[in-house]
Amino acid sequence: MGETRVRWREWGEAAFREAQEQDKPILLSISATWCHWCHVMDRGIPGDPVHTGTYSDPEIAELINTYFVPIRVDTDRRPDINARYNMGGWPTTVFLTPDGEILTGATYIPPMQMRQVLLQVLQYYRSHRSEIQRRAQEIARRRQEASRPVARPGAQLSWTIPMHLIGLIARAYDPVYGGFGEAPKFPHPEACLLLLVEYVRGGCRDERLAEMVRRTLHGMAEGGMYDHVEGGWFRYSTTRDWSLPHFEKMLEDHARLIPLYLYAAEVLEEERFREAAVRALEYIQRTLYDPEREVFWGSQDADEEYYALSRRERAMRPPPAVDRTVYTNWNSQMALALLIAADILEEDRLQEMALRNLDAVWEWAFDASTGALVHYMDIHGERADAKGVPPLLGDQIHYARAALAAFQRTGERRFMERALRLRPYLESALADPEGGGFFDRPEDPHAIGALRIRQKPLEDNAAAAEFYLTLYDLTGDLRAREIAERTLLAFEQEYVKYDFAAAPYGLAVYRAITEPVRVHVIGPREDLETRRLLRAAWHGDPFHRVVIPMDPRQDAPAIQAQGFPLDGWPAAYVCVGTRCLPPARMPAELVERLRMSGR
Template sequence: MTETKVSWLPWSEESFRKAKELDKPILLSISAVWCHWCHVMDQTTYSDSEVARLIEEKFVPIRVDRDQRPDIDKRYNMGGWPSTAFLTPDGEILSGGTYIPPEHMKALLEHISSFYQKNKNNIKSRIDELEKEMEKPSVEYGLGSEVFHSVIDGLTLEIASLFDSLHGGFGNSPKFPHSNALRLALLQHHLQGHEAALNIVKKTLTEMRNGGIYDDEEGGFFRYSTTRDWSVPHYEKMCEDNAKLLVNYLEAYQVTGERLFRDTAKGIVAYVKATLSNQENGGFYGSQDADEAYYNLRLPERVKRTPPRVDKRLFVNWNCMMSSAYLLASVVLDDRTLQDFALRTVNLLLDKSCSPENGVAHYIMEGESHLFGLLTDQVHMMECLIDCYQLTLDRNFLSRAENIAGFIMDKLWSEAGGFYDKPRATGGFGALNLLDKPLEENSVAADALLRLHYLTGKQKCLEAARRTLEVFASGIQRYCIMGCDYGLAAELYLHPMQVHIVGSRKDYVTRRFLAESLRAYNPLKVVEVIDPDVDSERLKRLGYPVADVPTAYVCSEGTCNLVEDPKKMGKAVRQFGGKDDGN
């Protein structure tokens, strides 16, 4: 971040102790290296001598990096970045905002300090009360499938009602991609044959690709558009966003066969390879800073300038997302180099960020791992490891995914159902004493646990996934379009497709079956190769006969179809349980 005149302290027990000893409120600044207005606030407000003097005199200033500490950001974010939160020494929120210019900040500092000194004895912390409220069981278990169908119908209606038929996307400005809404819409087209749902996806992805939110010169997408028509982007580029959009364009190409979607996917990959990855050692970088002047240049002019700064920290959840997207791209685009790089990255993460006792770390910086046990990193690692297993047939990946599943069920599970975002033991002080159950990460957890159940038959995974879905079912409406990742997990619970390929893993025909299964669009499929020489117990439980040549079984809704020709595998996966798009 930009240098300022404020002497920032880290988020730590010592900093909170200092606030209590000095009896001063805390100024908490939540920033991000890629955030344009964070840099502006550092260059203006926090570089103003009078602002710095007031902060030093009347507050204990704490600076937190949003990407490094998503758990703090989730609890103290005031509506965007930068987030400016004024807290009691116990971590209770007094007031706050986002970007605050110098003159406004001076007045606010005086007001908050005075308010705290006059009212500190009457300020009652609600942290304990909120914690008790969170623990009250209010969930109905044993829900029938009709409840999940109703939730999905509601999400589908929300997608349709918010769709911008003129420019694509959802709502007005600022306009974000909403990748999971696009994935759910495409899935509804596949399952129900809704052409309107397909049009939402095609229109949005086409308008985004042809709009200013896509970088025509170097590839990749900016974070969001400040305008309804995608013409004026906010210029930072994020690993997370490009990973999600890569999946969107790959799946759209799988369904439609349209060249624009394939070429856009290739453009994202080219950008990530050139700028947002460590090609020598593996790993995907976190982000690239916003720089409007740079990005408004054509490529010949850009190469003469220093490009915007790249944040080279490896955030594990985002690395897992991009690795999974790369694995899909390697199959859909028929590019083995993408698989190789994804696997190199995953092996790096397994080596550097995984602890049997503490779970998966959140980020790797200068070779060291930090902040273990957050739900987001556990669940995205599980999903990624399952993707690795399906593509490589290496059981080590499946075993590591099962280990992480055991960790989250042991350390993060709530007796009321669902998973907390962090282990209880890491609370400490402030609002981190509150345990949150985030919808997005719980949806990913349910998805990963369901896939593990379909691959291993373990009922514990199925039960945990079902209870996780149940705990959010009644309140999903308040999330609106942001609940679409829940819809994807609910569809996997309702309409799973299991593809069982029976044959030697070394057999060329087995590999053909596998490749065709993975290449075909159906995000609800779980693909497993069952080698009679290695998986005899699994084969016995499933009851499949062993033929002279490899065969495959595509199973959905309690029915299995036998496929004996690898050339017919793609159609079987697309068609069985959905509408065959013919691509």
């Protein structure tokens, strides 16, 4: 007879029905393939008598199997569940009523403590029914109130918001080691990006802003947060001085850090930042990229022993496991990062990789029956929709943003068309027509527990606003501009609850209240000189510029409507508001025009 193991169920109606019929509380474990302490809680640390496996303990497993309904969820595959039930980290260990309301919870629980917790929860569940019901109703009410930020009548977007956020970032800044807040210390790349954007806007005169970015990026690139053997960043530091990281490596983090480091290298003239980004790109292509499928895998596992080895010693051991799951949102973010990297590093192959990735993701992830992209597919072909995961906001928005970025750099119409194909789902299934903004998941009358109440995630809504603002700048669609503004206004008071972590919202507001530099590039898209002008059009600002490719063979009416001649191409016109500079016909000439535009 084998050892007793926890009999994990999948999140779904069957598991909750079992809990209701047998009147058992639910033990929900939110885990991750990259999570070291999740593995410790499952299996323990070999040779360590203190950290034995909680769930591999036969007595604990028997208690759980007998008196609870255990459910296991992967946080990357179910971000909607994680957003509602996470207890402050991974693993999350949360006890629920059979209806899915929270009784209590924690993160890592060692075996000795787990025995006591299981018995205490069981006793509380059996003897405090009326109190549990009242508390569940109160939690549901608070959750409902917190989930629906709405645009206030008369509210406006102004410089007050990004300036306030810069103040919050400065208050959280660590002047000794860089970074923001105390340990554990996370990268917060958007906070650095907001500081950089304001530094450039102010004419690069406020050295206080530059120093916050410089010290923070040096800390993350030169301390324990960076893998100095294989390249790339670990997820976060457990210490204030960046010396001891959590060793998992995430595709999402690299998609946000690589463009930041490259832009900072340009603005602050720091070659070390460029080197860190290039080595991180090499790591991503070597470890997380599948050249056959042209997709990026989700993450690489944490392994403290492996990452303590030298280069020679590492070569003698198999590397930590890679989660061979393709996440639509993270692939889209990495595609955007590659497009930006291609501009700054002037490497066509990075752009080509991004375009192939966007094509590959669209091919497997777009579901014509819903008009939306599914969240993930793993190497075995298992898809999110087959597991009951609805199309989520983050996947649609991040792909749509990357698609518009690809269109602006190539003039390839399929990317614009894909972004437009995602709009109906966004606006019919996820938008809040009354309060503004977007919910993370569609309405579902059969949703379980906390999923019954939809949420408006700040970061994804900020990304949505940026998508709609870019769409307006490219097409002149006033409805798109209105949606963007109402999305941002929905958080006009709410953002302060996030403190400096609301930096993505500050960047989106900055984008909304700033007149962008628009570059109209006119010429056949396959023409070499046209492509060179498109590359040069991003010089100096890969984030807040709008580049409008116009092919004279197809876009003649639009070119004439803008007042540009139909001959003499390829040519690029730099415009701010209604003022356009004379045409540039060579990349160097275009770069000079961009300098003249005041950016």
